[in-house]
Amino acid sequence: MEAAIKMGYEDRSSFRMRKDKLWMIMVVVLSLLTASPILLIIYKLVMEGYRQISLAFLIENTPDTFAAMTAVAGGERIPGGIANGITGTFLMIIMASLIAIPVGILTGIYLYENQGKFLANVTRNIAEILQGVPSIVLGLISYLWIVKHVTMGFSALAGSVSLSVMMLPMIVRSTEETLKMIPVALKEAALALGTPYHKVILRVLIPTGFSGLLTGILLGISRILGETAPLMLTALGSSVINLDITEPTSAIPLLIWEFYNDPNMVGLIWSSSLLLMILILLLNIISRQIALKRK
Amino acid sequence: MITTTIAAIKNPALSIRSLTVAYDRNQAVRDVSVDIKKNTVTAIMGPSGCGKSTLLRALNRMHELYENISMQGQVLIHDQNIFDMPAIRVRRTMGMVFQRPNPFPTMSIYDNVVAGYKLNGIRLKKKEKDGIVERSLQDVALWEEVKDSLHKKGNFLSGGQQQRLCIARALAFNPEIILLDEPTSALDPIATSKIEDLLVKLKEHYTIILVTHNMSQAARISDYSLFMYLGELIEYGKTKNMFTNPGDPRTEQYLTGKIG
Amino acid sequence: MTLKKDDALREIEADFERLSNLVLEQLDHLEQLLTSGDLKISDDVMHTIGDNEKEIDKAEVKLSDKIINTIVLHQPMASELRRIMACYRILINVERIGDLVLNICHFIKRIKTPELYNQFSEVLSSMAILSARMVRQSLLSFMQHDRELAIWTIKNDDILDEVNDKLLKKLLNKTGSEEKTRHLLTSMVTIKEMMSNIERIADYATNIAEAAIYAIEGKDIRHHKLEE
Numbered sequence: 104m105e106a107a108i109k110m111g112y113e114d115r116s117s118f119r120m121r122k123d124k125l126w127m128i129m130v131v132v133l134s135l136l137t138a139s140p141i142l143l144i145i146y147k148l149v150m151e152g153y154r155q156i157s158l159a160f161l162i163e164n165t166p167d168t169f170a171a172m173t174a175v176a177g178g179e180r181i182p183g184g185i186a187n188g189i190t191g192t193f194l195m196i197i198m199a200s201l202i203a204i205p206v207g208i209l210t211g212i213y214l215y216e217n218q219g220k221f222l223a224n225v226t227r228n229i230a231e232i233l234q235g236v237p238s239i240v241l242g243l244i245s246y247l248w249i250v251k252h253v254t255m256g257f258s259a260l261a262g263s264v265s266l267s268v269m270m271l272p273m274i275v276r277s278t279e280e281t282l283k284m285i286p287v288a289l290k291e292a293a294l295a296l297g298t299p300y301h302k303v304i305l306r307v308l309i310p311t312g313f314s315g316l317l318t319g320i321l322l323g324i325s326r327i328l329g330e331t332a333p334l335m336l337t338a339l340g341s342s343v344i345n346l347d348i349t350e351p352t353s354a355i356p357l358l359i360w361e362f363y364n365d366p367n368m369v370g371l372i373w374s375s376s377l378l379l380m381i382l383i384l385l386l387n388i389i390s391r392q393i394a395l396k397r398k
Numbered sequence: 399m400i401t402t403t404i405a406a407i408k409n410p411a412l413s414i415r416s417l418t419v420a421y422d423r424n425q426a427v428r429d430v431s432v433d434i435k436k437n438t439v440t441a442i443m444g445p446s447g448c449g450k451s452t453l454l455r456a457l458n459r460m461h462e463l464y465e466n467i468s469m470q471g472q473v474l475i476h477d478q479n480i481f482d483m484p485a486i487r488v489r490r491t492m493g494m495v496f497q498r499p500n501p502f503p504t505m506s507i508y509d510n511v512v513a514g515y516k517l518n519g520i521r522l523k524k525k526e527k528d529g530i531v532e533r534s535l536q537d538v539a540l541w542e543e544v545k546d547s548l549h550k551k552g553n554f555l556s557g558g559q560q561q562r563l564c565i566a567r568a569l570a571f572n573p574e575i576i577l578l579d580e581p582t583s584a585l586d587p588i589a590t591s592k593i594e595d596l597l598v599k600l601k602e603h604y605t606i607i608l609v610t611h612n613m614s615q616a617a618r619i620s621d622y623s624l625f626m627y628l629g630e631l632i633e634y635g636k637t638k639n640m641f642t643n644p645g646d647p648r649t650e651q652y653l654t655g656k657i658g
Numbered sequence: 659m660t661l662k663k664d665d666a667l668r669e670i671e672a673d674f675e676r677l678s679n680l681v682l683e684q685l686d687h688l689e690q691l692l693t694s695g696d697l698k699i700s701d702d703v704m705h706t707i708g709d710n711e712k713e714i715d716k717a718e719v720k721l722s723d724k725i726i727n728t729i730v731l732h733q734p735m736a737s738e739l740r741r742i743m744a745c746y747r748i749l750i751n752v753e754r755i756g757d758l759v760l761n762i763c764h765f766i767k768r769i770k771t772p773e774l775y776n777q778f779s780e781v782l783s784s785m786a787i788l789s790a791r792m793v794r795q796s797l798l799s800f801m802q803h804d805r806e807l808a809i810w811t812i813k814n815d816d817i818l819d820e821v822n823d824k825l826l827k828k829l830l831n832k833t834g835s836e837e838k839t840r841h842l843l844t845s846m847v848t849i850k851e852m853m854s855n856i857e858r859i860a861d862y863a864t865n866i867a868e869a870a871i872y873a874i875e876g877k878d879i880r881h882h883k884l885e886e
Contacts, residue, residue: 641736649736654737
C-alpha cells in the first residue's frame with residue numbers, strides 16, 4: 104500500500120470499503136424483500152388457519168353447505184374436515200410416483216448411458232419441453248386418454264397420470280445428473296470384479312447415487328402436491344373418502360378451490376392451505392436431511 | 399522392435415500375442431507380444447502416453463466400457479484367448495487395482511472385501527464370508543487395523559489403507575493375476591512403501607503386473623520390466639539388467655531422462 | 659532434475675580429466691628421470707613430484723565424494739551409472755599409480771651402484787615409457803569412449819610382462835658367472851618379491867579398514883593421519 108502511495112496513486116481503500124458496505128446493505132435489503140412474501144404468507148395462514156386445525160379436521164370429511172352455513176351463522180367452528188382431500192392427495196401421489204419413478208429413473212439411466220447420442224439428446228430435450236407444458240394442458244390430455252377411454256369417467260387414475268407426467272422430467276433430470284456425478288472409478292472397480300453391467304448399475308451406481316435420486320423424487324412430489332388445474336379435469340373431486348382409483352377423488356388443492364367458491368366454507372381455505380404448506384415444508388426438510396446425511 | 403534379454407518363458411501366466419488397441423484411428427498399443435512369467439512382479443513403464451495403461455486395461459477387457467475402441471491380437475491364459483471367453487470370466491481371473499483408491503462408499507469394510515461375490519450374486523455362508531474377509535485383510539496387513547470396525551464404512555481410512563482395502567477386495571476373489579495401474583501415485587511415501595512391500599510379498603501366490611511412471615519404483619520392486627514408447631514394446635527383460643545395461647538406445651534415453 | 663544431474667556428471671568428467679593430467683605429468687617426470695640415467699634427483703624435481711602427489715591424493719578424495727553424492731542425489735541409470743562406477747574404479751588405480759611413481763623416485767635415490775644402474779637405465783626407461791604410454795592410452799580410452807585404445811592397452815600388458823622377465827634375467831646374469839652366486843641372488847630377489855607381496859596384503863587390509871571407517875562414520879580417512 105505504501106509503495107502504491109509512493110508511486111502517486113491515491114489511497115482509495117476507504118472509498119472501496121464504503122462501496123463494499125453499500126453493496127452489503129443492498130444485498131441484505133433485497134434478500135429480505137425476496138423472503139418477505141413467504142414469511143407474510145405463512146404468517147397469514149397461521150393466523151387465520153390455526154383455529155380450524157384439530158384432529159377432527161384431519162379425520163372427517165367435508166361438511167355440506169348447509170351444515171357449514173348453520174355453523175357460520177351461529178358463530179361456531181365449521182364442522183367436518185378434509186379427510187377426503189388428504190386421502191385423495193396421498194392416493195394420487197402414491198400412484199403418480201408408482202408410474203413416474205420407474206419410468207423416470209430408467210429414462211435417466213438411459214440418458215446417462217448414452218451421452219451424446221442423437222436419440223438420447225432428443226429424449227432429453229423432450230423431457231425439458233414437457234416440464235414447460237402448462238399443467239392444465241396435461242390435465243386435458245389425461246382427460247382424453249383416461250377419463251374418456253379407460254375409466255369412462257373422472258377418476259383418481261386420470262388424476263395420477265397427469266400428475267405423473269408432471270413429475271417425470273424432474274426425476275429424469277436428477278437421475279441423470281446424479282449418475283453423472285458418480286466417479287467413473289466406482290464403475291470401473293465394480294466391472295473389474297467381473298460384475299455384469301446391469302448389476303453394476305443396480306447394485307453400485309443406484310445405491311451410491313441414492314440420495315440424489317431420492318432428492319429428485321421428493322422435489323417432484325412437492326411440486327405436484329399443490330397442483331390443482333389438471334385435477335379439476337381428471338379427478339374432479341368427491342365429498343367422501345374414495346379409494347377406488349376408477350372413481351372421482353378429492354385432493355387438498357381441489358378442496359381449497361371448492362371452499363373458495365362456496366361462501367359458507369370460505370373460512371376453511373386457510374387451514375387447508377396451512378396444512379398443504381406444512382406438508383410441502385416437511386417434504387423439503389426431509390429431502391435436505393437425507394442429502395446431508397448421505398454426504 | 400523388441401529386445402528380449404531373457405530366455406523363453408515356459409508356462410507363462412499370461413501370453414500376449416500381437417495385441418493392438420486403437421482408439422478410432424489412433425493406435426495406442428501397437429502389435430505387442432510378450433510372455434509374463436508366473437509369480438513375478440512385472441513392471442510396465444514408459445513416458446506418458448506410451449500406451450502402458452491402455453495395455454494393462456486391455457488385459458481384463460476394461461476397454462469394452464467404451465465404444466470406439468478396437469482390439470486385435472490375442473491374450474492367452476492357460477492357452478485360452480481372453481477374447482474368446484465371456485468378459486466376466488476374464489475379469490474374475492484378474493483382479494485390478496486403480497490409481498485412486500475406490501472402495502464402494504455405500505458398503506462397509508466387510509462388505510467391500512466380499513463385494514466381488516455380492517455384486518455377482520454369489521451367495522456365501524456367513525462363516526465362509528468371515529473367513530474370506532479375515533484372510534484377505536490379513537494378506538494386505540490391514541486386519542489388525544480394522545478388525546474392530548469391519549462394519550463401518552471405509553471413509554475414515556487413510557489413502558494408503560483404502561488402497562490396501564481395494565487390493566484385499568481384488569484378492570478376495572482369488573485371482574491368478576493382479577493388475578495394478580499406478581497404485582501408489584496418489585499416496586504418500588510411507589503408504590507407498592507399505593504397498594510396495596505388500597506387492598513383493600504377494601508375488602509368492604499371485605502374478606503381479608504393475609504400471610508405473612516412476613522408474614525408481616520399477617527398479618525397487620519388479621523382477622521383469624517392460625519398456626513402452628509410443629505404443630510399442632521397446633524392450634523387455636530382467637529389471638536389473640535393463641537398468642544397468644539396456645539393449646535399446648530408446649530405453650537408455652528413457653532411463654537417463656532424455657525422453658519422457 | 660536432469661539439469662542438475664547433467665551438471666554433476668559433467669563436473670565429474672572435468673575433475674577426472676584434471677586428475678588424469680596430474681598423473682600423466684608425474685609419469686612424464688618419471689620418464690625424464692629414467693631416461694637421463696641420473697641417480698641424483700634435484701630438489702626442485704623432487705619437490706614438484708611430491709606436491710603433485712599430494713594434489714593427486716586430495717583430488718582423488720574429492721572426486722570419490724562427488725561420485726557418491728551424484729549416485730545418491732541423482733540416481734543415474736544405465737550408461738550414466740556404468741560411467742561413474744567405472745570412474746570410481748579407475749580413481750583407485752590412478753591413485754596407486756601416483757604412489758608407485760613416488761616410490762620409484764625414492765628407489766632411484768637409494769641406488770649405491772651407479773655403474774650397474776647405468777647398464778640398465780636404458781631398458782628401465784623403455785619400460786617406463788611403455789607403461790606411461792599404456793596409462794595415457796587407457797585414460798584416453800575412458801575419456802574419449804574409445805574401445806580400440808583400451809584393447810591396445812590390454813594387449814600391451816603381455817608385452818610388458820615379457821620385457822619384465824627378460825630384464826630380470828639379464829640383471830641376474832650381470833652379477834658374475836658363478837652359478838652359486840646367481841642362485842643366491844635369484845633367491846634374494848624372489849624373497850624380496852615375496853616380502854613385497856606380503857606387504858601389499860597388509861596394505862590392502864589397511865584399505866579395507868579405511869573403507870570400513872567410511873561405512874561407519876562417513877569420513878574418508880585415506881591420506882589423513884588418524885587422530886588419536
